[in-house]
Amino acid sequence: MVAQLKARGIIASPEVEKAMLKVPRHLFISEDMRPLAYRDAPLAIGEGQTISAPHMVAMMAESLALINGHKVLEIGTGSGYNAAVMAELVGSEGRIITLERHGSLAEKAKRSLHEAGYENVTVVVSDGSIGYALEAPYDRISVTCGAPRVPMPLLDQLQDGGVMVIPVGVLEHQSLLRVVKKGEEVLTEDLGSVVFVPLIGEKGHRPS
Ligand code: SAH
Numbered sequence: 001m002v003a004q005l006k007a008r009g010i011i012a013s014p015e016v017e018k019a020m021l022k023v024p025r026h027l028f029i030s031e032d033m034r035p036l037a038y039r040d041a042p043l044a045i046g047e048g049q050t051i052s053a054p055h056m057v058a059m060m061a062e063s064l065a066l067i068n069g070h071k072v073l074e075i076g077t078g079s080g081y082n083a084a085v086m087a088e089l090v091g092s093e094g095r096i097i098t099l100e101r102h103g104s105l106a107e108k109a110k111r112s113l114h115e116a117g118y119e120n121v122t123v124v125v126s127d128g129s130i131g132y133a134l135e136a137p138y139d140r141i142s143v144t145c146g147a148p149r150v151p152m153p154l155l156d157q158l159q160d161g162g163v164m165v166i167p168v169g170v171l172e173h174q175s176l177l178r179v180v181k182k183g184e185e186v187l188t189e190d191l192g193s194v195v196f197v198p199l200i201g202e203k204g205h206r207p208s
Pocket residue numbers: 049050051052075076077078079080081082083099100101102105126127128129144145197198199200201202204
């Protein structure tokens with residue numbers, strides 16, 4: 001699977017390749033789904049949510065340009081898999097703080113992350129649409145659910161020079177945006193069309 005993602009140009013750096021090879025994706029899904037763990041597809045993880053497809057995780061990791069020591073905020077822990085890939089990239093000097101609105105998913109993700117040996121990830125049950133001011137500022141912000149617009153609190157909590165990757169659009173589809181904060185300026189690049197489950201919360205979509 002990783003070789004295919006490399007051949008398709010989705011994995012470009014040796015660091016992301018190494019992280020994708022190292023993280024055991026099967027530990028982040030239910031046992032009955034395990035035969036499908038190393039296919040490039042999203043899978044159901046409960047509560048109507050999905051673990052992102054590996055190509056999406058690789059693409060987000062590449063565009064975040066994560067390095068050793070980075071402090072990263074993730075919105076939407078889900079299975080914990082994307083957090084684990086980012087944890088590999090920031091190393092033991094770095095930290096991932098990941099927010100999930102569903103308590104049951106957060107508990108499962110905590111167990112999977114522990115089982116896979118990631119001690120530099122903190123899972124918090126809270127509404128990520130308002131970020132997590134307690135640990136701000138963040139070098140990187142990775143949003144793994146679709147927002148109607150870039151939530152202001154997330155921009156505020158991003159370090160100057162920091163990068164956020166976030167799907168923005170309507171419920172059915174979004175554009176994956178790479179947002180760079182440079183002083184008062186915000187530079188936005190569109191990385192292409194994507195489909196994520198919705199960001200539901202105060203600065204996100206309303207619950208249906
Ligand atoms: N990164 C995950 C992808 C999970 S899908 C993985 O690797 O598996 C997106 C997740 O975002 C879902 O679990 C959903 O419950 C969560 N979510 C949606 N709105 C949220 C919010 N406001 N705060 C925190 N999590 C949210």
